[in-house]
Amino acid sequence: MLTQSISAPVANPKVATAGRPDQFHAIAGHAGLVATEFSYKKDEEIYGEDEPSDYVYQVICGSVRSYKLLSDGRRQIGAFYLPGDVFGLESGPTHRLTAEAIVDTTVRLVKRRSLEQAAGMTAQVARSLWTMTAGELGRAEDHMLLLGRKNAMERVASFLLEMDRRLAATGMMALPMCRRDIGDYLGLTLETVSRALSQLHNDGVLAFSGARQIVLRNRQRLHNMDA
Amino acid sequence: MLTQSISAPVANPKVATAGRPDQFHAIAGHAGLVATEFSYKKDEEIYGEDEPSDYVYQVICGSVRSYKLLSDGRRQIGAFYLPGDVFGLESGPTHRLTAEAIVDTTVRLVKRRSLEQAAGMTAQVARSLWTMTAGELGRAEDHMLLLGRKNAMERVASFLLEMDRRLAATGMMALPMCRRDIGDYLGLTLETVSRALSQLHNDGVLAFSGARQIVLRNRQRLHNMDA
DNA sequence: CGTCGCTTTGATCTAAATCAAGTTGAGTGG
DNA sequence: CCACTCAACTTGATTTAGATCAAAGCGACG
Numbered sequence: 224m225l226t227q228s229i230s231a232p233v234a235n236p237k238v239a240t241a242g243r244p245d246q247f248h249a250i251a252g253h254a255g256l257v258a259t260e261f262s263y264k265k266d267e268e269i270y271g272e273d274e275p276s277d278y279v280y281q282v283i284c285g286s287v288r289s290y291k292l293l294s295d296g297r298r299q300i301g302a303f304y305l306p307g308d309v310f311g312l313e314s315g316p317t318h319r320l321t322a323e324a325i326v327d328t329t330v331r332l333v334k335r336r337s338l339e340q341a342a343g344m345t346a347q348v349a350r351s352l353w354t355m356t357a358g359e360l361g362r363a364e365d366h367m368l369l370l371g372r373k374n375a376m377e378r379v380a381s382f383l384l385e386m387d388r389r390l391a392a393t394g395m396m397a398l399p400m401c402r403r404d405i406g407d408y409l410g411l412t413l414e415t416v417s418r419a420l421s422q423l424h425n426d427g428v429l430a431f432s433g434a435r436q437i438v439l440r441n442r443q444r445l446h447n448m449d450a
Numbered sequence: 451m452l453t454q455s456i457s458a459p460v461a462n463p464k465v466a467t468a469g470r471p472d473q474f475h476a477i478a479g480h481a482g483l484v485a486t487e488f489s490y491k492k493d494e495e496i497y498g499e500d501e502p503s504d505y506v507y508q509v510i511c512g513s514v515r516s517y518k519l520l521s522d523g524r525r526q527i528g529a530f531y532l533p534g535d536v537f538g539l540e541s542g543p544t545h546r547l548t549a550e551a552i553v554d555t556t557v558r559l560v561k562r563r564s565l566e567q568a569a570g571m572t573a574q575v576a577r578s579l580w581t582m583t584a585g586e587l588g589r590a591e592d593h594m595l596l597l598g599r600k601n602a603m604e605r606v607a608s609f610l611l612e613m614d615r616r617l618a619a620t621g622m623m624a625l626p627m628c629r630r631d632i633g634d635y636l637g638l639t640l641e642t643v644s645r646a647l648s649q650l651h652n653d654g655v656l657a658f659s660g661a662r663q664i665v666l667r668n669r670q671r672l673h674n675m676d677a
Numbered sequence: 678c679g680t681c682g683c684t685t686t687g688a689t690c691t692a693a694a695t696c697a698a699g700t701t702g703a704g705t706g707g
Numbered sequence: 708c709c710a711c712t713c714a715a716c717t718t719g720a721t722t723t724a725g726a727t728c729a730a731a732g733c734g735a736c737g
Contacts, residue, residue, distance in 0.1 A: 291591065291592075291594075291595045293595070293599060293600070293677045294677065295677065297599040297600075297677070298599070299594055299595040299598040299599045301591050301594055301595075313584065314580050314581045314583075314584030314585075315581075315584065315588075319588050319591055320591060346576065349573065349576035349577070349580065350576070352580050353541050353576065353579050353580040353583060354541045354542075356541075356580060356583045356584050356587055357540065357541030357542065357583050358541075359587055360583055360586055360587040360590060361542075361546050363587060363590035363591060363594060364518065364528050364546055364547060364590060365518075366594055367518075367526055367528055367590060367593055367594060367597055368518045368520070368526040368528075370594055370597035370598045370637065371526040371597045371634075371636075371637030372520060372524040372525070372526045372637065373520070373524075374724075374725090375724075375725065401682095401683065401684085402683075402684065402685095403683090407598075409598075410597065410598030410599065411725075411726090412725075412726060412727080413683090413684080414684095414685085414686085414725090414726075414727080415724090415725060415726075417684060417685055417686080418685085418686080418725095420684095420685095421685070421686080433734085434683075434684060434685090434733090434734090435683095450520045450521060450522065450524070601692075601693090602692075602693065628714090628715065628716085629715075629716065629717095630715090638693075638694090639693075639694060639695080640715090640716080641693090641694080641695080641716095641717085641718085642692090642693060642694075644716060644717055644718085645693095645717080645718080647717095648717070648718080660702080660703095661701085661702090661715070661716060661717090662715095
C-alpha cells in the first residue's frame, strides 16, 4: 500500500452528499491537518484485516466494500462506503475488516495520529470520533436484525431503500457493486438476490436500465415488504 | 422506570470479572461521580428502544439482553451483558435497542450528562467513551459474520466459546438465558439450538448438569467447528 | 465482432423452520 | 415431604425457503 499516485494535498471543500454534514471535515478540518488524496483500482485492497489502522479515509469518488472472511472463503460484507462516507476509523491499533475498492476509487485520507494528538484532541474532535463510531454501531445493529431475522425479499427491499436513500440523486440508482457483493452484504447467494430483483421488476416495483441501473417505481410497496 | 428500591450510593470497588479492566471505573471513577445501584426483576425492561439515553449502566449481578423487534414480533438479540459489562452507552439522544433483565439483576448506573460535562470531559474520559463504543462495534461486526455466513452448528459453537470465555469461572458455565434467547441471539429457532447442543452432548464435546449448566469437555473441537 | 464476466433463469437438493408430542425439572401448595 | 403444575427443553415428522448445481442470455470492452 501507499505505492501509488499521490495527488495534491488538499482542502477539497465539498464531497459529502447533499444535506449530510461532512463528518470528515468535523474531524480533519481542524488545526490545518494535511489531507492527502489517493486512488485505488477496482478490486484493489485499501487495508487488510489486522493491519495497523494508521489512516482515516473518506470516499471522494467510487465505492468501497468492507468485509470479514471465514477460513473457507465465506464472506460477510459489513458495510459499503459511498462518496462522502468516512471509513477505516478505529479506536484500537488495527483494522478489524478488510476494505477494497469496488470500482476505481479516490479517497481522501489523514493520519490517525494527527487527529488524535497533533490537533490537540479537543473535546470537539473527541466527540466527533465517538459519534462516527456510534453511527457505525447503529448501522451494524440494524444490519444484525436484517441478517438474523429478515427473509430474502425483506433483505433486498431494505437494501434497495438504503441505497436509494444514500445514492439516488436523480431518482436513478447506479449501483457500483455486483450481485455477489449484494448477496455477501445481505447474507444471501447472488442467485437469490437476482431472483428477488426479478420479482420486484415483474411486480412493477422497480425498473432496470442495465442490471445495475435501477429506478424505484413504488417506494411505499418496498417499505411494506421491509417488515 | 425508576420506581424501585434505590440502594446505597456507591463506590463498590470491584465488580468487573477477573482480569478485565473495569470500563465503568474508567469513565465514572472521575471527579467523584455519583453512581447508584438499582435492581430489576426477571424480564423487566431496563430501557426501551427510542427512549432517552440518560444513563449508562454496569451489570453488578444478573444478566441483560439487548434486542430489536420487527413489527410482527421477530426478535434479534444484539448482545448479552454479564456481570462487569457496561451497556446503554449512546452517543445520540436515545437508545437504539431495548434492554431487559434476563434474571433478577442489579446494575450500577451514572447519569450520562454527568459523564460528558460535569466531569469536564477530559481527553481520558472521551477516549474511554469512544473505546467502549468501538468495542461494541467490533463485537457487532463479528456477530454479523456469524449471522450472515455461519451454519447452525458453527453459530452454537461460537456462542459456547464466547460464554465460556465470558462467564466460566470454574470450568462450569451457568447460562442465565433460555434456549429461545440463545436462538434469537444466533438467528436460529430454539429447536435448532437444542438439537445442536444435544449433538455436542452426544459427541462428548460438552456435559450438562441441568439444561443451563454446561461443562465444555473439548474446547479444541468446538474451535474447529466454529469455522 | 468475439470473448469473458455478470446476470438471469431453471431444476433439484438440503439445512433449518415449523408443527407436534413428549419429557424434565424447578417451584408451589397441600 | 410429596405430588402437582407449568414453563422450558428435547425429540420426531414434515415442510419450505433458500442454497446449490447447471445452462443460457447479455453487454461491455478489447
